[in-house]
Amino acid sequence: MTAAVTIRIQEADFDIAQEISALTQGRTDIGAVVSFSGICRGSEGADTIAALTLEHYPGMAEAEITRHAETAMSRWPLTGLTVVHRVGRIAPGENIVLVLTASQHRQAAFQAAEFLMDYLKANAPFWKREEKPTGTSWVDAHHGDDAAAARWTKS
Amino acid sequence: MKVKYFAWVRERVGKSEETVEPPASVRTVDDLIRWLAGRGETYAHAFETPRVIRAAIDHAHVKSDTMIAGAGEIAFFPPMTGG
Numbered sequence: 001m002t003a004a005v006t007i008r009i010q011e012a013d014f015d016i017a018q019e020i021s022a023l024t025q026g027r028t029d030i031g032a033v034v035s036f037s038g039i040c041r042g043s044e045g046a047d048t049i050a051a052l053t054l055e056h057y058p059g060m061a062e063a064e065i066t067r068h069a070e071t072a073m074s075r076w077p078l079t080g081l082t083v084v085h086r087v088g089r090i091a092p093g094e095n096i097v098l099v100l101t102a103s104q105h106r107q108a109a110f111q112a113a114e115f116l117m118d119y120l121k122a123n124a125p126f127w128k129r130e131e132k133p134t135g136t137s138w139v140d141a142h143h144g145d146d147a148a149a150a151r152w153t154k155s
Numbered sequence: 156m157k158v159k160y161f162a163w164v165r166e167r168v169g170k171s172e173e174t175v176e177p178p179a180s181v182r183t184v185d186d187l188i189r190w191l192a193g194r195g196e197t198y199a200h201a202f203e204t205p206r207v208i209r210a211a212i213d214h215a216h217v218k219s220d221t222m223i224a225g226a227g228e229i230a231f232f233p234p235m236t237g238g
Contacts, residue, residue, distance in 0.1 A: 038238055056238065057161055057230060060214035085237065117238060121218065125230075126237025127162035138163045141234030155161050 002093035003073050004080040004102075007065050009056060013090040014098055023080045023100055029081050034109040042092030049116055050131040052139075053085045054096070057125035061085070068119045072101070075115070083116065085126065102136045115152050122149035156223070158191070161232035164199070164208065167201035184210045185219040187229065202231075209234060 004023060016035060024030050040052050065083050072078060080102035090096055099116050103109040121142075129141040157177045159172040185205065192202035202208060210217050211230045221226060
């Protein structure tokens with residue numbers, strides 16, 4: 001079983017259907033693909049958000065995503081995995097991140113996708129800045145993100 | 156060694172990277188944070204709450220008690236908010 005792994009960090013938008021097709025084309029060993037996409041919201045509580053700007057740590061961001069991809073592949077029988085994370089200015093309604101996991105059966109694909117998103121949110125070096133009517137500010141980390149990542153740690 | 160700053164740590168310090176030569180008494184990540192904080196007002200502001208600052212050595216997360224000897228690049232940044 002070989003797993004096709006694609007990891008990209010880019011300013012440009014991505015096309016989910018195209019990414020799924022690239023992952024599954026010519027393969028007959030994939031029975032399930034789970035797709036998660038994170039999308040920029042236009043509001044946070046009562047505040048309107050005009051846009052997000054994402055900063056990242058080049059080099060480490062790729063390394064960290066690769067580490068988590070390798071962990072996911074060692075824990076679940078995946079046949080393919082794609083992570084695309086955008087950086088730069090992103091408007092409400094636009095894509096921010098894509099995680100695709102492919103496997104022979106759905107359970108591994110569902111679990112690996114959730115694991116990867118939980119780990120990326122807590123550990124991948126990306127930072128969001130929000131543009132609100134009152135000015136711009138860095139988004140505070142959610143305490144829940146660390147907890148969500150920690151629940152995958154085997155005791 | 157090369158030091159990099161990201162997000163609001165970068166904004167407060169006023170630069171994204173620099174080369175520093177701390178004295179030999181600066182042995183851990185936490186020592187380096189305290190040494191940097193003493194370099195001036197902008198640094199003091201960036202590192203005023205050391206417990207919220209995250210660090211990475213050569214592209215891997217490290218804890219504050221990690222020794223910095225042999226590090227090529229050390230980065231400081233706030234908790235991550237990607238995804």
